[in-house]
Amino acid sequence: MAVTIHVAGKTSRSGHTHTVSASGAMVVLAEPLSEGTAVTIENVKTQSQIEARVVRPPTMTGEGWLVPMQFLTASPQFWNVFFPPALN
DSSP states (O other), X not given: OEEEEEOTTSOOEEEEEEEEETTEEEEEEXXXXXXXXXXXXXXXXXXXXXXXXXXXXXXXXXXXXEEEEEESSOOTTTTSSOOOOOOO
16 A cells, blocks of 8 residues: 655655554655654555654565554554454
């Protein structure tokens, strides 16, 4: 799913999700973002935005940089997909 990543004081970056969850996403970007970077993720389809943080160092893949981001507050509705309850 297409996303725009906003970092305060920097040019916005276009990317897409590799995986999504109720608490964040793995985002593929052309350039890496450092662990701890505060970002705003914009869901291009819905134009919704949410505050997040890069939680681990990114890794390079054949698609680009895989950047793990976690929402500051869990938001299961942000991606507009259904997440089933966890099984115990």
